[in-house]
Amino acid sequence: MNEHSFKELIKVAQETKDRIRKAAVEIISQEGFFNTRMQDIADQAGLAVGTIYNYFSSKDKVLAYIFKAEMKRRMEIMSDLKEKDLSTKEFLKEFLNRHFSVLIENPHLGRVLVREKDFSRGEKSGQIKEHMSSLIKMLEKLFQAGVKKGEVKEINTHLMAVYFFGSMQGVIEYSLTQPEMQLLEEAPAFILERIDHIFN
C-alpha cells in the first residue's frame, strides 16, 4: 500500500468514527444511554451494526469517545486562546463564549455530556473524572498566572477554579434539562459579571 492510500484509509476511518459519534449523540440524547442499543446507533448512522463494532467494541466505548472528542475540542479552544496572549479576564470571557456557543449549536451534545457524565462506576468512569479534573487544573493554572501577573486578586485559586467550572456547569445543566435554552445566551456575560470582583 502506498502512502497516499494509507492516508486515505485513515481519513475514511476518522470520518466513520465521527459519523458514529454524531449518530450516538442524537440517540443517547433522546433515549438516554441505558436505553440505547448499538443497533439504534447503527440505524441512526445509516451503517450496519457490524461496522459499528469494527470501530467500538461496546456502547461504553462509544460514550467514552464522545467525551474524549469533547475534551479534545476544549483543549483546542484553550490552546488557541493561549496563543492570543489575552488578559485573564479576556481569556475567561472568550472561553465562556466559545463553550456556551458549542452548546447552543448542539444541545443534544450538551445533554449527553451533562446527563451521562457519571455513566459507570470504577474503571470506565475514570476517563470522565479525568476530563473534569484536567479542565479544572487548566483553569487553576490560568488563575495562578493571573495572580502572578497582578491581574487577579490573591484568592484560593484551586477553589476559584472549582467554583468557576461548577457555576458554568450548573447553569448549563439547568438550562439543558429544564429546558430553558435561552439562558445559555445570557449566561456567559452574567457569569463573567459575577466574578468581576476578583480582577484588579
Added chain:
Amino acid sequence: MNEHSFKELIKVAQETKDRIRKAAVEIISQEGFFNTRMQDIADQAGLAVGTIYNYFSSKDKVLAYIFKAEMKRRMEIMSDLKEKDLSTKEFLKEFLNRHFSVLIENPHLGRVLVREKDFSRGEKSGQIKEHMSSLIKMLEKLFQAGVKKGEVKEINTHLMAVYFFGSMQGVIEYSLTQPEMQLLEEAPAFILERIDHIFN
C-alpha cells in the same frame, strides 16, 4: 384498634422506612444505583427482602424516597430560616452553612444525590427535576424579595437563582466525586464572598 396503638404503628412504619432509606444510601453510594439489588438493601438494613417490598414496590421507589426526604429537609431548613427574619445575605449564609453541614456529616448521602439525580428518564425523573426546580424557585423568590427590600441590586433574579444553585452544586459535585472533602469546609464562605457584590 385504639388511637394509641394506631399512632404506634405509624411510628414503627416511619422508623422502618427511614432505616431502609439509610441502608439504601450506604449501599447505593458504594455500588451505584444500577448495581444495587433490593437484596443488598435488605442485607444492609438487617431486614428480610420481603419487608423492604412491603414499603417500596421497586428500587426506583427507594431512590425517589431518598430524594423526597432530602427535599423535605431542605424545605424545613428554608421555612425555619424564614421565621428568623434574616436579611437576604444572612439567609444565604445560613442556608449555605446548613446545606454544606448536611453533606460534611453524611457524604454518602451527598454522593447519591449528586450521582443519581438523573437516574431515569421520563416519568420517574420528574420528581427530581421538580426538586431542583422548586429549590431554584425558592431562591428566586428570596432574591426578588431582596431587591424589593433594597438589600439586593437590580439583577436578573432568575439567572441569579440558577447561578447560585448551580455554583453550590458544582462545588459539591467536585468535592464529593474527586474526592476533596476538605473543600466542603471552605466552600460556604467562599461562595458567599463571590456574590457579595450583589448586595447593596
